Amino acid sequence: MAAPLGACPVQIGQYDRVVLGHGSGGRLTHELITQLFVPAFHNPTLAALEDQASIALDGVRRLAFTTDSFVVSPVFFPGGDIGKLAVCGTVNDLAAGGAVPRHLAASFILEEGLPLADLRRVVESMRAACDEAGVSVVAGDTKVVERGKADKLFITTTGIGWAPEGRRLSIAAARPGDRVVVSGPLGDHGMAILSVREGLSFQTELLSDCAPLGGLAEVMLRASPSLRCMRDPTRGGLASALNELAAASQVGVVVREPAVPVRPEVRGACELLGLDPLYVASEGRMVAVAPAAEVPALLDAMRGHPLGRGAAEIGEVVADFPGKVRVQSSVGGDRLLLMLSGEQLPRIC
Amino acid sequence: MKYLDEYRDGPAAKALIAAIDKAATRPWVIMEVCGGQTHTIVRYGLDQVLPKHLELVHGPGCPVCVTPLEMIDRAHAVAARPEVVFCSFGDMLRVPGSRGDLLGLRARGADVRVVYSPLDAVKLAEANPSRQVVFFAIGFETTAPANAMAVWMARQKGLQNFSVLVSHVLVPPALTAILGAEDNRVQAFLGPGHVCAVMGISEYEPITAKHRVPIVISGFEPLDLLDGILHAVRQLEAGEAKVENAYARAVRADGNPASRALVEQVFEVCDRAWRGVGTIPRSGYRLRDELRAFDAERRFEVEGVRAQESPLCISGEVLRGLKRPADCPAFGRQCTPETPLGATMVSSEGACAAYHAYGRHLDARAAERR
Numbered sequence: 001m002a003a004p005l006g007a008c009p010v011q012i013g014q015y016d017r018v019v020l021g022h023g024s025g026g027r028l029t030h031e032l033i034t035q036l037f038v039p040a041f042h043n044p045t046l047a048a049l050e051d052q053a054s055i056a057l058d059g060v061r062r063l064a065f066t067t068d069s070f071v072v073s074p075v076f077f078p079g080g081d082i083g084k085l086a087v088c089g090t091v092n093d094l095a096a097g098g099a100v101p102r103h104l105a106a107s108f109i110l111e112e113g114l115p116l117a118d119l120r121r122v123v124e125s126m127r128a129a130c131d132e133a134g135v136s137v138v139a140g141d142t143k144v145v146e147r148g149k150a151d152k153l154f155i156t157t158t159g160i161g162w163a164p165e166g167r168r169l170s171i172a173a174a175r176p177g178d179r180v181v182v183s184g185p186l187g188d189h190g191m192a193i194l195s196v197r198e199g200l201s202f203q204t205e206l207l208s209d210c211a212p213l214g215g216l217a218e219v220m221l222r223a224s225p226s227l228r229c230m231r232d233p234t235r236g237g238l239a240s241a242l243n244e245l246a247a248a249s250q251v252g253v254v255v256r257e258p259a260v261p262v263r264p265e266v267r268g269a270c271e272l273l274g275l276d277p278l279y280v281a282s283e284g285r286m287v288a289v290a291p292a293a294e295v296p297a298l299l300d301a302m303r304g305h306p307l308g309r310g311a312a313e314i315g316e317v318v319a320d321f322p323g324k325v326r327v328q329s330s331v332g333g334d335r336l337l338l339m340l341s342g343e344q345l346p347r348i349c
Numbered sequence: 350m351k352y353l354d355e356y357r358d359g360p361a362a363k364a365l366i367a368a369i370d371k372a373a374t375r376p377w378v379i380m381e382v383c384g385g386q387t388h389t390i391v392r393y394g395l396d397q398v399l400p401k402h403l404e405l406v407h408g409p410g411c412p413v414c415v416t417p418l419e420m421i422d423r424a425h426a427v428a429a430r431p432e433v434v435f436c437s438f439g440d441m442l443r444v445p446g447s448r449g450d451l452l453g454l455r456a457r458g459a460d461v462r463v464v465y466s467p468l469d470a471v472k473l474a475e476a477n478p479s480r481q482v483v484f485f486a487i488g489f490e491t492t493a494p495a496n497a498m499a500v501w502m503a504r505q506k507g508l509q510n511f512s513v514l515v516s517h518v519l520v521p522p523a524l525t526a527i528l529g530a531e532d533n534r535v536q537a538f539l540g541p542g543h544v545c546a547v548m549g550i551s552e553y554e555p556i557t558a559k560h561r562v563p564i565v566i567s568g569f570e571p572l573d574l575l576d577g578i579l580h581a582v583r584q585l586e587a588g589e590a591k592v593e594n595a596y597a598r599a600v601r602a603d604g605n606p607a608s609r610a611l612v613e614q615v616f617e618v619c620d621r622a623w624r625g626v627g628t629i630p631r632s633g634y635r636l637r638d639e640l641r642a643f644d645a646e647r648r649f650e651v652e653g654v655r656a657q658e659s660p661l662c663i664s665g666e667v668l669r670g671l672k673r674p675a676d677c678p679a680f681g682r683q684c685t686p687e688t689p690l691g692a693t694m695v696s697s698e699g700a701c702a703a704y705h706a707y708g709r710h711l712d713a714r715a716a717e718r719r
Contacts, residue, residue, distance in 0.1 A: 018456060027687065273465070330393070331359055331393050331575075332363065333394015
C-alpha cells in the first residue's frame with residue numbers, strides 16, 4: 001500500500017456559529033454556559049450550575065427559582081405534549097433542589113397559522129399538569145411570529161418554590177461511599193419522541209415518562225434526611241447528570257451498567273438506531289445521591305410512590321478519578337462515560 | 350432482551366476469556382476489521398480482560414473514516430447549492446472537509462438532512478419535485494444493497510431529481526493491501542460479519558491461502574468477538590490458516606445472493622482512494638455507466654473538486670493497525686471529537702473516537718503521570 005501516511009485535514013477549530021449540538025445538553029452546551037453565560041452574568045448563584053437558583057429569604061425559607069424553554073417537535077407525542085412538558089420540566093428542576101414548587105409564569109411564542117384547537121389542547125394539558133404538580137400559572141406572555149419563524153409554538157416557563165432554610169441539596173455535595181439511585185427506567189421520553197419524528201417512525205408502544213416529580217422528591221427527602229442531591233436526567237441523559245455531579249463534587253462515580261434500568265423497547269430502539277441509552281433524555285425520572293446507610297429506606301420509599309416503582313441503585317461515589325464517571329460493563333471491563341460531544345448522531349452500520 | 354443479552358452475558362464471557370487464556374501460549378497480533386467491532390471491544394473493555402500478550406489492533410472498517418477528503422469536499426460543493434436537499438447517514442455530518450463539516454454548512458443555511466435509509470431520500474425526492482435530492486452513498490458492502498436499491502427505485506419511478514454521490518469501498522482488497530505492506534504486523538483477522546452477511550465468505554479464502562493468515566468471520570457483541578478471538582488463537586497456535594464462520598446466526602456461506610445481484614446491476618468495481626491510506630486498486634464501487642444519470646458528481650459537475658490533505662495526524666497508520674490512537678501526540682489534546690484532526694476521530698465507528706468516547710485518552714494521561 002503506497003500510503004501517504006497520515007493524510008488528514010488541518011484542524012477546523014471551533015464552530016463560529018451556533019449548531020444544533022449547542023443545545024444537546026452535552027459538552028457544547030456546557031461550553032456555551034461556562035464560557036459565555038456564566039462569565040457574562042458573573043455571580044456565585046449562577047456559577048454553582050445547579051438546576052435552580054437558591055436564594056436566601058427570611059431565615060426560615062429559601063426561594064428556589066428556575067426557567068426553561070420548550071421547543072419539542074412534534075408538539076404532541078406519545079405520553080404527553082409540549083404543554084405538559086413545559087410544566088413538568090420546570091417543576092422538576094425546582095423539586096430536584098429540594099424545593100416545593102409553587103408558582104409558574106408561562107410565555108408562549110406562537111407561529112402564525114397554528115390551529116387554535118391545538119393551542120387549546122396544549123393549554124388544557126398544562127392546566128392538568130399544574131393540578132397534578134400542585135402549582136399555578138400566575139403570570140404569562142404571548143407573542144406571535146410570522147409563519148416559518150417558529151415551529152408551531154415554543155413555551156418558556158419560569159417557576160418559583162420554597163425550600164426550608166438548612167435543606168441544601170447540591171451537586172457539589174456527593175462524597176466517596178455515597179450511592180447513586182435512579183427512580184425508574186431511563187430514556188423513555190427521548191425514544192418516545194424519536195419514534196414519532198418525521199422520517200424515523202418505528203412502531204412502539206413506548207410513552208414519554210414526562211411527569212411532575214415534586215411529590216416523589218418530598219418522599220425521597222423524608223426517607224433520606226442526608227440526601228446529597230437530586231437531578232432530573234433530561235437532555236444529555238444520565239451521562240450529563242453524573243458528569244456534572246462528579247465535576248462539581250470532585251469525586252469519581254462508578255456505574256454498574258447491568259444495574260441501570262432501561263426498558264427493552266428503549267434498548268431495542270437504541271440498538272437499532274445506534275444510540276446509547278445513557279445519553280437519552282428522561283422527563284419524569286430522578287437521579288439521586290445518598291449516603292449508603294440511607295439507601296435501603298430511600299429505595300423502599302421511592303418504590304412506594306407511583307413515580308418511583310422502578311427505583312434502583314446503579315452505582316457509587318468513589319475517591320478515585322475525581323470528576324470522572326466510569327461504567328463497569330457486564331463482561332468485567334470498564335470505560336469512562338463522557339459528556340456527549342455535539343448531538344448523538346446515528347451510526348452508519 | 351433476546352439476541353442481545355445472551356451475547357453480553359458476564360459468566361459466559363468469563364468462560365470464553367479463560368479458554369482464550371488457556372489456548373494462547375504465545376503473543377499474537379489480531380486485527381478486528383470493523384469499526385463496530387472496535388467499539389464493542391473498547392466499550393466493554395474486552396482488551397482489558399484478555400491475556401496481555403494478545404494484541405488487538407483496529408482495522409480500516411470504518412466507512413466514514415476512509416471516505417476521502419476529496420469526496421467530502423464534493424459533498425459540500427453539492428450540499429451548498431440552493432436547490433439541493435443533501436441526505437446522509439448521521440455520522441457523516443461531522444466529518445471535517447477542507448472547510449468545516451456538513452453540520453456547519455447546515456448552520457449556514459444548507460438543507461442537510463440525516464436519513465436512516467437511502468429509501469427515505471427517494472421518498473423525499475418524490476415528495477419535493479422542485480428540489481434536487483442527493484444521497485451520500487458511502488460504506489462497505491453492507492450498505493451497498495440499500496444504496497443500490499435507492500438508485501434502482503429512483504429509475505423505476507423515473508425520478509429526475511434524485512442522485513447519489515458514491516464513495517463505496519470493499520473489504521477484501523483492503524485486507525490484501527494490509528497484508529502486502531512491508532511493515533505489516535497482523536497475524537489473523539476477525540472478519541467483517543455484516544459485510545459477509547451480504548457477500549458470503551468465499552472471497553476471503555484466496556487471502557488466507559496466499560498470505561497464510563486465519564480469518565474468522567465475527568459478529569459485534571462481546572461474546573461474538575471473544576468467540577472469534579478464541580477461534581483465531583486456536584488456528585494460530587495450531588499453525589492453521591483458514592476462513593472460519595463464527596457468526597453463523599447472521600452469515601451464510603453464500604451470503605445474500607439477492608442483495609449481491611442487485612448490487613451488481615447498479616454498481617461496478619473501480620479503484621478507490623481510502624482516506625489516510627491511499628488508492629487501492631479495485632477496492633470500491635461506482636455507478637454502472639447506464640446509471641450515470643443518477644451520478645451526483647456528474648450532475649453537479651464536482652468531479653474537478655480536489656483537496657489538499659495535511660499530514661498532521663496518524664490516522665493512516667491507525668487504520669492499518671500500525672499504531673494505536675493513544676500513540677498520536679495530538680490524541681485527546683489538539684484532536685478531540687469537537688475538533689477532529691482526522692476522520693478516525695469523527696465517526697463514532699472510528700478507532701480514535703471509540704478510544705476517546707470511552708475515556709482512553711484519560712487513562713493514557715493517568716499512566717503518563719504514574
